[in-house]
Structures are given as C-alpha cells and as structure tokens.
Amino acid sequence: MLKPFLFITAVMIVAITVLFTPATISQSAAPAPAAGQTNPITKPTEKSQARAKEIYSVDCALCHGDNGNGKTDLARDMQLKLDDWSDPAALANKADGALFNTIRNGSDKMPPEAEGRAKNDEVWNLILYIRGLSKPQPAK
Secondary structure, three states, X not given: OHHHHHHHHHHHHHHHHHHHOOOOOOHHHOOOOOXXXXXXXXXXXXXXHHHHHHHHHHHXXXXXXXXXXXXXXXXXXXXXXXXXXXXXXXXXOOOHXXXXXHHHHXXXXXXXXXXXXXXXXXXXXXXXHHHOOOXXXXXX
C-alpha cells in the first residue's frame, strides 16, 4: 500500500515541478544584432574603457592573454588557435556586429558573455577595447 502512494506522490511532484518551472531561454536563442550593425559607441569614455578592461581581464584574458595575442597556457592546453589581436590585421576584416554576436553568444569552446555579466553597451565598449590592443604598424 505504501509503494503505490510513494510512486504517485513522486509522479505528482515531478509533474508540478515541470508545469510550474519557468522556461529558460538558451543563450543561443537570444536575439542577436543584425550582422551589419555598427557599434553604437562612437566615443568611449575613460570610465567605459576602464570597465571594458575589467571585463576583459576577468572574462577574456585567461585565453586571449593580457595583450590579446592569444598565446596563453590555457589556450595551448585547450589546443585553441586564437587570433593575435595585437596585430591590427587580425580584426581588420571583422565587423563589430559579428564580434558582438561572437562575444554575446559564444563560439566553439568560448563561452557566451551573458547579459548578467556585461550589458550590451559594455560589450560594445569591450569591442573597442579589444581593437585597441593592436600595436601600431611601423612606418614603411
């Protein structure tokens, strides 16, 4: 008599949990800006770039390196081939909208930068910070 009662109770608890648990939206289902969207941040502030540097240091530098060259122990251990952002040519053909999508949604082994960690304007500032990691080209 006790076994059927426990079974029915367990089924009811699972059913109630499933019915009343709010659905979560996966990061991949999050809307991304249009591929051609340009960076709305045209004049970053000292404060916004300090925040971008903070985000980069915590969430990006572990793999991409403090200077953006992508040559870190973790990247090597994970067998990642990362662009060298200290080279201006590495980002020359990448649009800000595409970079935003990659940062926000992740790519391959790169985790997404969730909105809880960085707001959209912070991601746009992060892109400017990353672009600023490139070394100036020597005069020819």
